[in-house]
Amino acid sequence: MPRSRRKHSAFKRTALVTGILAWLGTAQALVQVEFWHIFSDAPRRQWMLDRAAEFHRLHPEIKVTPVSYANYPQTFQALATAARTGTAPALVQISEAGTQLAIDSTLFRPLPAAAGRQVQDMLPSVLNYYRVGGQLYGLPFNTSSPVLYANTSLLRKAGITADHLPDTLEALTTTCATLKRTARSVDCLTFPVDAWYFEQWAAQQGALWVDGGNGRQGRATQTFLTSEAVARPLRWLGQMKRSGYYVNTGKLEDNTGVTQLFLSGRVAFLMTSSSRIGQVLSGSKAKNFTVQVGQMPVPQGSPRQGLVVGGSSLWIPREIAPEKAKAAQAFALYLTSTANLASWHRISGYDPLRRSSLELLQRQGWFRVGEAHTVAVEQFRRTRSTPATAGALFGSFYEVRAVLHAAIERVLGGAEVGASLRVAKARADEIIRAYNARL
Structure with a gap:
């Protein structure tokens, strides 16, 4: 070579x-x-x-x-x-x-x-x-934040039309009563058994979830689960269940399940996270019914201080x-x-x-007045900066949520609200004390 x-x-x-x-x-x-x-x-x-x-x-x-x-x-x-x-x-x-x-x-x-x-x-x-x-x-x-989804096609068939969706728990109860009179086979409301909604209701009413300034000024040592801010929406939920207005999947924190239940077209209202908006809008379109989104219903007279992150x-x-x-x-x-x-x-x-x-x-022309995404974003951005809306901060949060889940299930089964929350508070406070002792 x-x-x-x-x-x-x-x-x-x-x-x-x-x-x-x-x-x-x-x-x-x-x-x-x-x-x-x-x-x-x-x-x-x-x-x-x-x-x-x-x-x-x-x-x-x-x-x-x-x-x-x-x-x-x-x-x-x-x-x-x-x-x-x-x-x-x-x-x-x-x-x-x-x-x-x-x-x-x-x-x-x-x-x-x-x-x-x-x-x-x-x-x-x-x-x-x-x-x-x-x-x-x-x-x-x-x-995200909780919002109310309404199957407006189903409501119209039942003769229910309104410019605005129910924005209080009491108004939602009244709408459910009307729906049951005109459409007995239809379920009115679904949302998961989840402490998160009660945390939001407490914040909307200006109530703290734990002491220590919601755990932000000092270590939390006890919960406020027996406060009226928690008891009131739980009494409402128990009454909704007894009246046949409320239905869920039987699983805890089952946002996926209740969303599918709503998308079946047999439930008028769904309360769940705004993070489900895309899924709900595409799912309802596939099932050929229309959906309107409204802000989270709160107890009547609530100051609506806003939502927790x-x-x-x-x-x-x-x-x-x-x-x-x-x-x-x-x-x-x-x-x-x-x-x-x-x-x-x-x-x-x-x-x-x-x-x-x-x-x-x-x-990009994304936000228009009254549209689903607009409602959710505006609701969150109206939140006032208060100790209640700052959100609770404590290390045993997941365990305390599980305790409240058990109390909600007892109430849905017919137990008295006050007694159920007293048991829940005693157990939750014990969990917080045990957690703090390990630090």
Whole structure:
């Protein structure tokens, strides 16, 4: 072989080896970020996958792998197990109720001040919920509120028309009574057995959930489950059940189940999260009936102080290596960018937490007076800043919710409200004392 050809072949081999080594170096330098979230339904799970792929195109050195779990408590339990074995994800979604528990666990690091400065146009009420001791721990991502969905096609067939949906519990009872007289085979109302609604009703009435300034001025030591702010809506619910106006699936916190029940077309009203707006509107269209969305009904005479943050934020475990933590933070900030929060709102119904996201949606002609998404967003943004609407902060939140769930089920079974709540408060206070003693 001529020397020139041998030199050329050697050059090609060298270039090939150099290219392979460069590729290997790039592969080895790839930062892997596992992200745990709770959106297992197809549209929202796919949205997460699309954002991860898009982020990788923008940042080829970072590969984000979204992993979905069934719910928030399951995610937190899996995280605690993974942390003990050194296999925690780099980024995890934690519900608002898990905030104090997450901080007390010492599993997480607060966000750097620089990250907090990049989200200053988020709603102050949302940022303040996750800011504890002057530090922002979770980066707010999804926030929703309870709204009332009405099958207006079904109501019209029953001869019920109105310019506005019932906005008090008492008005809803009256509408249900009218419906039962004209359409006996129709169920009036469904919503899940879930303490979250009672937390919202308490806040709307200006009542605290726990002492210590709702756990924000000092450690909570007791609940206020026997307050009239809790008892009144529970008495209403018991009466609705006895009158045959209320139906549910029999499962706790079953937002998916009651939504499907409503979409069957046999239930007039559904109260559930505004995050279900997309699912309800598409589902009702497929079933050929129309839906109107109204604000959460409250006890008559309620000052309507507003709603407590409901949803989640994004947290970075403390054990994660600095380079991976930095990559996880970059993805979290990307996920909560102006454009992505606007996109997330459109597909899910969750509130567009940034002012810039709201402005973007308005420029796109998204919000119109009276439309479903508009009602939900306006309801949340009318919230006043009070100790009640700041939301409770205590480490045994999940366990106390379970105690109230049991009390609600007892009342639905015919038990007296006062006695049920006294039992619930005694048990909940015991749980809080035991939790505090472990710290």
